Amino acid sequence: FDRDGFNETESLTIDENLRLQHRANLSSTAAYRFRSTEQESNDTDEHLASYGLTHRLYRNLTTTANLSTRFTDSDVGSEDEYGGDLHLSYSKEIRPGIGLSLSGGGGYRLTDIESEDGLVRKEREGHTVLPSLTFNLDERFVDQPSIIVENSKCPSNGCILNSDYQVSSVANDFTQIEILITGPSGLAVGDRVDVTYYYQSVPTIKYSTTSYDYTLRLDFGWIALYHRASNSEEDRISGADQEFLTDRSNSSTGLELRWTNRATRAKFVGEYRTIDSGDFESDSLSFNQSVFHTLAPRAHLNFNANEVFSDGDGTDSELYSADLSLDWRPWPDVALSLRPNLGAWIRRDKTANTRGTREEGFLTAGLDLRWTWRRVVLDLRYDHNHRQGNENVNDSDEDRVFLRVSRSF
Numbered sequence: 001f002d003r004d005g006f007n008e009t010e011s012l013t014i015d016e017n018l019r020l021q022h023r024a025n026l027s028s029t030a031a032y033r034f035r036s037t038e039q040e041s042n043d044t045d046e047h048l049a050s051y052g053l054t055h056r057l058y059r060n061l062t063t064t065a066n067l068s069t070r071f072t073d074s075d076v077g078s079e080d081e082y083g084g085d086l087h088l089s090y091s092k093e094i095r096p097g098i099g100l101s102l103s104g105g106g107g108y109r110l111t112d113i114e115s116e117d118g119l120v121r122k123e124r125e126g127h128t129v130l131p132s133l134t135f136n137l138d139e140r141f142v143d144q145p146s147i148i149v150e151n152s153k154c155p156s157n158g159c160i161l162n163s164d165y166q167v168s169s170v171a172n173d174f175t176q177i178e179i180l181i182t183g184p185s186g187l188a189v190g191d192r193v194d195v196t197y198y199y200q201s202v203p204t205i206k207y208s209t210t211s212y213d214y215t216l217r218l219d220f221g222w223i224a225l226y227h228r229a230s231n232s233e234e235d236r237i238s239g240a241d242q243e244f245l246t247d248r249s250n251s252s253t254g255l256e257l258r259w260t261n262r263a264t265r266a267k268f269v270g271e272y273r274t275i276d277s278g279d280f281e282s283d284s285l286s287f288n289q290s291v292f293h294t295l296a297p298r299a300h301l302n303f304n305a306n307e308v309f310s311d312g313d314g315t316d317s318e319l320y321s322a323d324l325s326l327d328w329r330p331w332p333d334v335a336l337s338l339r340p341n342l343g344a345w346i347r348r349d350k351t352a353n354t355r356g357t358r359e360e361g362f363l364t365a366g367l368d369l370r371w372t373w374r375r376v377v378l379d380l381r382y383d384h385n386h387r388q389g390n391e392n393v394n395d396s397d398e399d400r401v402f403l404r405v406s407r408s409f
Helices: none
Strands: 002-004 006-025 026-039 045-058 061-074 079-094 098-115 119-128 134-136 144-150 163-169 174-179 192-200 205-219 223-239 248-260 265-275 282-296 299-312 317-327 336-351 359-374 376-389 395-407
Touching: 026 119, 119 144, 144 163, 144 174, 174 192
Parallel strands: none
Antiparallel strands: 002 006, 006 026, 026 045, 045 061, 061 079, 079 098, 098 205, 119 192, 134 174, 144 192, 163 174, 205 223, 223 248, 248 265, 265 282, 282 299, 299 317, 317 336, 336 359, 359 376, 376 395
């Protein structure tokens, strides 16, 4: 039972999962999920089933084949999907300290949609916060006021609009979410966020999706080179016009440097990424630097910085962020830990339809305290955030205190 504002939700989910080890190098999995959701605006029943077979040859080559199907029936229509994919993964140590990894595969899927006019609710669509801090929602024609972004770091009623994230429209009727990593909830690169929203259903259509992807990685111990690419093409079989379908392609090429000694671990990653999604194209160059240093047996310093330069349709962006924190346990026999932290975040956007550059920045400072006594855990967190910028950005200062007491039984 859930309640988000005025929209009450009742859902029933049943999961069944099976894994069989047929031989030492051959295994299979089978899964089935039934989910029934009742809401004021829409009731939905969904059936998902999948079967996978995995074979490993000489510990170097792994082959995985999957078949899956999904049937969805709701008040605004139905959607059926059938498909399968095949993937291979190969890894080998060419010489001591030099490793090669190759993986790739492809898939084919049929989608048959019979819909009526109306809004459809998308439940907990998962995304990972990338260094660019932006991602597009999967569906088009999104009702933006209905968006709810969730993460374990955010309050129980969801992350805070314009503090933890921002929403904007991009080309081809898609919606973009921008994560503000110095917001009060402390979302960071690599975090998973779940987005729930309503979108306008597409007309009745039957289409196919053909996809492929591959990854190449060379690891020389202290340096690694990698390249990843994925592509999907949607082709109409019957129903609505072709304009409702979108071809997508993504690629990323990167360099990773690592350095380690007894007290310090450091890493540098540089990556070039391209995105082509229908009428929207962008490319970005990103750099990440991270350092973990042990100051003392009970004190560890963490530093992380990102620089991202993006060029999209009509918008050029620059993003700079950095955070510094200290994990410290003052006494060896007391279960008390302190974590002071500092952070900064600056973004500059230059769009074709505005004059000048829009600039926005955050400065944040805080302290996390955790104290454990027997089965009782006390978490106390204080954050101070300063926001400033030009144009439509309002300068503000915010202080937030979070307190949580928990007991295990």
